[in-house]
Amino acid sequence: MRHRSALVVSIAVIGALSLSACGSRGEKSSGTGGNANSGDVTVVIGVDAPLTGDLSALGLGIRNSVDLAVKQANDTKEVPGVKFEIKALDDTAKPAPGQQNATQFVADSKVLGVVGPLNTSVAQSMQQIFDDAKLVEVSPANTGVELSQGEKWASGVKKRPFQSYFRTATTDAIQGPFAAQFLYNDAKKTKVFLIDDQKAYGAGLASTFKGEFTKLGGTIAGEEHVNPDDRDFSAIVTKVRSSGADAVYYGGEYPAAGPLSLQLKEAGITIPMMGGDAIQSGEYLKLNPKSQGDFATAVGLPVDSLDTAKKFIADYKAAGYKDAYETYGGYSYDSAWAIIQGVKAAKAGGKELTRVAVRDAVQKVSFDGVTGKVSFDEFGDTTNKQLTAYTAKDGKWAVEKSGTFKG
Known part of the structure; x- marks a missing residue:
């Protein structure tokens, strides 16, 4: 992370x-x-x-x-x-x-x-x-x-x-672009509102996502930064609503991501949120009972498979x-x-x-x-470059797609 x-x-x-x-x-x-x-x-x-x-x-x-x-x-x-x-x-x-x-x-x-x-x-x-x-x-x-x-x-x-x-x-050099390719090519989302929590993991992940998403032809409808401890996102909800975005990408962790997505859904903004491995947790689903249709990526293939x-x-x-x-x-x-x-x-x-x-x-x-x-490898990084995209479905994370990022 x-x-x-x-x-x-x-x-x-x-x-x-x-x-x-x-x-x-x-x-x-x-x-x-x-x-x-x-x-x-x-x-x-x-x-x-x-x-x-x-x-x-x-x-x-x-x-x-x-x-x-x-x-x-x-x-x-x-x-x-x-x-x-x-x-x-x-x-x-x-x-x-x-x-x-x-x-x-x-x-x-x-x-x-x-x-x-x-x-x-x-x-x-x-x-x-x-x-x-x-x-x-x-x-x-x-x-x-x-x-x-x-x-x-x-x-x-x-x-x-x-x-x-x-x-x-x-690494995020692979995870962010993999998420961008999935959201643009597979989920058919072309206009994304980008949010990160200003921490090293979240900001870096959002940056690599943005680079690949715009390269593919996608549009960044707006960008905002939050504090990891924030739980009231009413100002951002208003900005997302007026942006015309068809998805939100969040660089950060589940304690803030869950409430953010929930507040968007409760405001009638029924577009999916996507994030990285730090939201692909059962805790995210507990925090956000309206998470159905949200996306997340995680490193590697699903362990239970x-x-x-x-x-x-x-x-x-x-x-x-x-x-x-x-x-x-x-x-x-x-x-x-x-x-x-x-x-x-x-x-x-x-x-x-x-x-x-x-x-x-x-x-x-x-x-x-x-x-x-x-x-x-020579950098100390894993030689396993596989990743998986998930969707929140019926209170669980369901596999959507597994593979490796192709730049």
Whole structure:
């Protein structure tokens, strides 16, 4: 999930990093000592996600899916001589807590990899801290292109800024244009009112959607920005009504998107809203009982339709988690498994486990995961470029179309 905010690491953060640098900069990871009961080395996989607040449904699904991967790796002794544990920290979907969490993970020398975060803006606050410590980070949800390809990616200058950053979700460079092609070519909508929540994810997604939609011949009937915490959209409802738009595209997350769409429908504006993976959640449908006909895109193919995901779905249910695995569950499991496979490769041949060894091994992993083939390109991006368009139908998200973006 995604605009670049220049977040400066505080003196306190720098101090904490200095204190924890020993064993955390690709040198010996001293905290991976033997387990007193089994003799196994303990390796901790961190999880950073919003575990409380408006986006907690997504964050809890991420945490639980990583927990399942860790339990199964231990049960099957996936890495002989290694016992995995998880350490989950709550970023509340905000950059400052995410930055503090990154520092805490780095300070714990048993942590050899981190899954998360959910939000691109949070990732921006963490990347430098993890990269300085050579601590691998694999996000199941970030879609902001600049995270992996640099700030000049849109001009064709792609340069990977952080060697420790990876993701199993594809980017907004693909998701936004895929949505534009679906809305224009398949849904036959030609005049769109564009709204975003001014956050990194939402603004970036709206921008890439706009570029492709106008390229196809579509018209932008109007543009507005909202605050992610807004819940009264009466002024925007008036503007959409007078614009003559036949659809709304929203760059942002479900806590605001649901009420916005509902207020449009209640005002008699019965045009569909479309958004990205951050609205393709069951929570959006709960917030908006009049969501019928709205659209959303999500990274990858629908997990519940994949043969590769059947065991994950069954195992998740059997584990008794009270929270749904949600949009990013399969990608979170695969993110954790990529770290586990990195540990396995780094340990092969009796090598000493270090953060740099695990990071370098993750770059080379390739396996059949819950979401399909899992591997990473030269930028740390997933090689799986598939996406799916959904429509809200009878209180559920129904698949409309799956495929890859063709530029």
